[in-house]
Amino acid sequence: MSVPLPVFVAIPLVTAFLLPVFAKRGKAVATVLANLATISLLVLAIGSIGQSRVYEVGRWSIPLGINLVLDGLSSLLLLAISVVSSAAMFFSIRYMEQYTARAKYLSLFLLMVAGMNGVVLSGDIFNLFVFLEIASLASYALVGFGCGHEELEASFKYMVLGSIGSIFILFAVALVYGNTGSLNMAYISEAIQSNGLNPGLTFALGLFIVGFGLKAALVPFHAWLPDAHPSAPAPISAMLSGILIKTLGVYALARVVFNIFGISLATGWLLLTFGIVGMLVGAFMAFGQWDLKRLLAYSSISQVGYVMLGIGLGGLIIAKDGNLAWASLAILGGLFHLLNHAVYKSLLFLTSGSIQMSTGTRQLREMGGLAEKLPVTRAACTVASAAIAGIPPFSGFWSKLILVIASVQAGYYWVAAIIVFVSLCTLIMYLKVQRYVFLGELPENLQEITENRGSMLVAMVSLACLCVLMGLLLTPGLRASIFAPAVKVLVDGVSYSANVIGM
Amino acid sequence: MLYALCFLLFTIGLYCAVTKKNMVKIVIGIMVMEYAVNLFLIMLGYRMGGVAPIIGRSDLESGLGGFVSKSVDPLPQALVLTAIVISLGSLALMISICVRTYEKYGTFDITQIRRLKG
Numbered sequence: 001m002s003v004p005l006p007v008f009v010a011i012p013l014v015t016a017f018l019l020p021v022f023a024k025r026g027k028a029v030a031t032v033l034a035n036l037a038t039i040s041l042l043v044l045a046i047g048s049i050g051q052s053r054v055y056e057v058g059r060w061s062i063p064l065g066i067n068l069v070l071d072g073l074s075s076l077l078l079l080a081i082s083v084v085s086s087a088a089m090f091f092s093i094r095y096m097e098q099y100t101a102r103a104k105y106l107s108l109f110l111l112m113v114a115g116m117n118g119v120v121l122s123g124d125i126f127n128l129f130v131f132l133e134i135a136s137l138a139s140y141a142l143v144g145f146g147c148g149h150e151e152l153e154a155s156f157k158y159m160v161l162g163s164i165g166s167i168f169i170l171f172a173v174a175l176v177y178g179n180t181g182s183l184n185m186a187y188i189s190e191a192i193q194s195n196g197l198n199p200g201l202t203f204a205l206g207l208f209i210v211g212f213g214l215k216a217a218l219v220p221f222h223a224w225l226p227d228a229h230p231s232a233p234a235p236i237s238a239m240l241s242g243i244l245i246k247t248l249g250v251y252a253l254a255r256v257v258f259n260i261f262g263i264s265l266a267t268g269w270l271l272l273t274f275g276i277v278g279m280l281v282g283a284f285m286a287f288g289q290w291d292l293k294r295l296l297a298y299s300s301i302s303q304v305g306y307v308m309l310g311i312g313l314g315g316l317i318i319a320k321d322g323n324l325a326w327a328s329l330a331i332l333g334g335l336f337h338l339l340n341h342a343v344y345k346s347l348l349f350l351t352s353g354s355i356q357m358s359t360g361t362r363q364l365r366e367m368g369g370l371a372e373k374l375p376v377t378r379a380a381c382t383v384a385s386a387a388i389a390g391i392p393p394f395s396g397f398w399s400k401l402i403l404v405i406a407s408v409q410a411g412y413y414w415v416a417a418i419i420v421f422v423s424l425c426t427l428i429m430y431l432k433v434q435r436y437v438f439l440g441e442l443p444e445n446l447q448e449i450t451e452n453r454g455s456m457l458v459a460m461v462s463l464a465c466l467c468v469l470m471g472l473l474l475t476p477g478l479r480a481s482i483f484a485p486a487v488k489v490l491v492d493g494v495s496y497s498a499n500v501i502g503m
Numbered sequence: 504m505l506y507a508l509c510f511l512l513f514t515i516g517l518y519c520a521v522t523k524k525n526m527v528k529i530v531i532g533i534m535v536m537e538y539a540v541n542l543f544l545i546m547l548g549y550r551m552g553g554v555a556p557i558i559g560r561s562d563l564e565s566g567l568g569g570f571v572s573k574s575v576d577p578l579p580q581a582l583v584l585t586a587i588v589i590s591l592g593s594l595a596l597m598i599s600i601c602v603r604t605y606e607k608y609g610t611f612d613i614t615q616i617r618r619l620k621g
Contacts (some may be wrong), residue, residue, distance in 0.1 A: 126582055133589045137596060144600055152604045153616050156526065159597055163533050164520060166593075170586060171513070171540045177579070178547045227619045 003044055005055040005068040008078065008117040009131075011037050011044075016110035023103030031093055034106040038089040038113065042082040048075050050481045054123065054500055062123075062501070063184040069123035069500055072485025076335060077120040077251050079482070080342040083466070084242040085113050088235035091350050091459035094452055095235055095357060105145060105233075112138035112239065116247045123500060125173050125260075126183045132169065132248055136162050136215070139244055143232045154231035158224045165214030165221075172207035175200050186497035189260045193494055197261070208256050209270065216249020218308065219278040222301050226285070229300065230293035230362070234353020237293060241300040242346035246338055250304065254311050259489070259496035263315040271312030276418055278305030283425040292352050292362045292433065296345070299429060302422060303341045303388070309415070310334020310403050314490065317410050324491060326410040331487045333402035340395040340470055344387040347463040351381040354456055355437065358449045364433070369442030374451045378438050380460040385430035387467040390423045395470035505546055513539035526601045526611045530594070537590045541583045548576030 015037040022029045048070060055068040070078075089109065096102055115135025122128040140162060144155030177183055179200045180191035192201065210221070217225040225245070229237050257267050282302025289295035314331035318324070354377045355370065356362050371378045387394035390401075400423055407415040451457075473482060489496065516539055519532030554570075556577035562570040601611065608616050 126585075130585060130589065133593070137589075137593055140593075140596060140600075144603075147603060149607050150618050152600060152607060153619055156597075156600050156604060156616075157619075159593070159600065160520065160529055160533065163593055163597070164517070164536070167533070167536045167540055170537075171543065174540060174544045174547060174579075174582075177544075177582075183578075231619075 002051065002053070003047070005053065005070055005121055006057065008041065008044065008121060009114050011041055012110040012114035012117065016107045016114065019103050019107045019110070027102045030103045030106055034110060035086075035089055035093070037110060038082065038086040041113070041117070042086045045075070045078040045082040048078060050485065051075065052485070052499075063182050063187045066127050067123040067184065067500070068121045069185075070121060071489050071496075071499070072487070073251070073255070073335075073489040074120045076339065076482060076486040077247060078117065080339050081113065081116050081120070081243050081247065084239060084342050084346045085109075087350070087459045087463050088238045088242075088346060090455050091238070091353070092233075092235045093455040095353055095456060096233065098357065099145065099233065105142070108138045108142050108145075109236070109239070111135075112142065112244070116243060119247055119252060123185050124183055125176065125185055125188065125256075128252065129166070129169055129173055132215070132252065133166055135244065135248060136166060139236075139240060142236045143228045143240075145233055145236070146231070150227075151231045154224075154227040158228035161214055161221070161224045165211045168207045168211035168214070172204040172211060175204035175207070179204070185255070185260055186500035189262070189494050189497035190501075192261060193497075201261070205257075205261050205267070209253065209267075212249050212253040212256070213274065214249075216245050216253065216304060216308075217301055218249070218274045218304070219281050219301065222278070222281075225301060226294055226297045229297040229349075230291060234293075234349055234356065237296075237353070238346035238349035241297065241349060242342040245300070245304060246307065246342065250307050250311070250338065254490060258315065258493050260494075262494040263319050265316070265319045268312055268316030268319045271308055272316055272415075273312075275305045275307070275309030275312050276415070278302065278308060279418065279422045280305075283422050283429065286429050287425070287432075290364045292355065292364055292437065293349065294362075295364075295429065295433065296348050296352060299388070299426065300341075300345055302426065303337070303345065305422075306400070306403065306419070307334045307338045307341065309419070310337060310406070311490065313403075313407060313410065313412065313415065318491065318493065322410060326406055328487050328491050329402060330406035330410070331490050332483055333399055333406055335483060335486050336402060336473070337396075337399035339473075340387065340399050340467075343463055343466050343470065344384040344396060347380060347384040347460060347467060348388070350456070350460050350463065351377050351384065354452055354460065357452055357456075359446055364436040366443065367437050367446070368440035369438070370446070370449075371438040373442070373446070373449050374438075376451060376457050377460065380464040381438070382434065383464045383467050385434060389427035389430050391427075393468075393471055395467050398471045398474055506543070509539055509543045509546065512542070524612055524614055526604065526613060526616075527598075529613070530597045530601065533597070534590065534594060537586070541586055541590075544579040544583050544586070548579035550575050 019030045052071045057066045112135050115131045118131030140159040144151045180188045214221040229240050279302050282298050286295050286298035310330050311334040314327040317327035387396040390397045404416045516532045516535030553575040556574040
């Protein structure tokens with residue numbers, strides 16, 4: 001099955017603008033339409049695994065026109081985006097009954113999906129910026145969707161830092177255009193290979209790292225995340241933590257650093273340091289939190305650290321001319337962790353939404369003994385906690401194991417030690433969640449609560465099944481079709497340009 | 504020299520966005536940064552005494568080489584148009600969030616809008 005690439009952007013974009021029209025005929029129509037859009041994207045994303053294609057928009061040949069590129073890394077991210085967005089969209093059917101303006105919510109949701117799909121597919125650096133802004137603007141609005149005190153404050157904070165990040169990226173795009181005379185990623189990469197880095201391009205690389213770092217909430221730039229992610233409605237928190245920070249931040253950074261500028265020793269160390277600092281700071285900050293969603297948000301910072309660590313370690317080994325097998329293993333660990341984290345962190349946010357809807361609170365101290373009242377939510381939350389803490393045989397264990405093996409093989413024993421240590425911290429933090437939410441005494445005011453049935457349960461159970469089964473992705477057949485092409489894109493580095501121009 | 508001034512404008516905007524306490528002033532700072540970048544993009548393609556990048560009949564007859572050597576670069580102008588549209592969208596959203604926040608808190612001072620901590 002080979003669909004034209006713009007379909008991935010067109011389906012959510014067109015549906016997003018059609019929804020307000022259909023909303024007049026009742027909320028049900030809009031909801032069904034939006035769910036159809038996300039599910040069809042999921043089918044298309046599964047169908048596109050293992051393919052690689054270049055699409056020239058408007059038949060203008062590159063570098064004259066804009067091109068969309070589907071390669072291994074893009075299809076991995078497309079898969080992650082569509083899995084999480086389908087689950088979150090399905091969850092919203094029941095969850096969003098608390099809010100008004102359903103059609104606007106669904107439109108913004110689909111705009112965000114369109115923007116993320118565009119970022120992942122774009123082969124043109126300015127086009128990447130445009131899609132990044134579409135996704136960011138939709139997410140700013142969705143964070144403030146509740147229009148309460150906290151939501152507006154968080155949304156403003158997120159928006160200010162996000163806009164500064166976007167402007168840095170635009171500035172970097174301008175510098176790159178001024179220095180290489182091209183906006184096509186493949187041609188920029190060729191120009192950099194033949195002429196080398198000049199001070200302007202080095203400055204642009206720095207701006208890119210800060211800009212995408214702000215979007216990915218890497219540690220010195222993470223201040224907005226613990227406010228923004230908890231304030232959004234639960235399905236949106238799941239989208240933001242599960243996918244948005246990875247698509248706009250980690251993916252874009254990896255694409256720019258590996259495929260356009262080419263990995264160097266300095267950038268490899270920088271990415272590795274970002275990863276390690278993020279893991280430690282995120283985990284320590286999460287300990288002290290008593291707000292369930294805020295704890296999950298800090299844990300996201302820590303988990304994105306793992307992804308950056310895998311990618312940075314791989315880049316460092318490549319830059320040192322080390323053994324490429326270990327580099328691929330480290331990058332495989334990072335990308336597998338990205339996919340895993342997308343699934344289990346969105347599941348955790350969905351369960352937190354289910355808890356919040358039933359009990360009306362997010363404060364851990366006000367809960368307790370919910371295991372009897374919310375059996376399915378409890379089961380899903382336990383599976384996700386086990387996965388994120390890295391208990392075998394759940395998915396998180398395998399990706400952390402790969403990271404540990406890669407760092408030991410490459411001789412970075414201290415990195416392996418940090419990975420294990422942070423994993424232990426994560427375990428403690430999620431034991432705290434289990435203890436305070438589901439065990440202990442049931443407070444008097446929560447005696448009457450019931451679990452929410454319907455779409456919320458289906459979404460949570462399907463993601464929980466994925467958490468259990470994701471370890472199977474490492475079986476040789478699936479690994480070769482899903483991960484191997486994605487890892488190859490990053491390991492091959494700047495030969496990306498030759499591949500794109502040759503296709 | 505002009506590029507340095509443009510960069511100065513960018514840093515003024517950044518300074519304003521980072522240090523000011525008033526929400527509206529922060530928004531103004533971000534917009535100053537945005538316009539500094541737009542200005543930079545326009546200057547990249549500008550050429551002193553250049554002509555507009557529209558190919559006329561006489562250019563086609565005399566060969567495009569002469570035209571290319573004196574016209575300004577049209578691509579950054581297209582980019583700036585797109586960037587302006589995007590920044591208009593984000594400005595509208597930012598201002599509306601400011602207005603809603605003022606309705607809730609009764610102030611624009613970010614030191615007093617601090618319910619989220621930790």
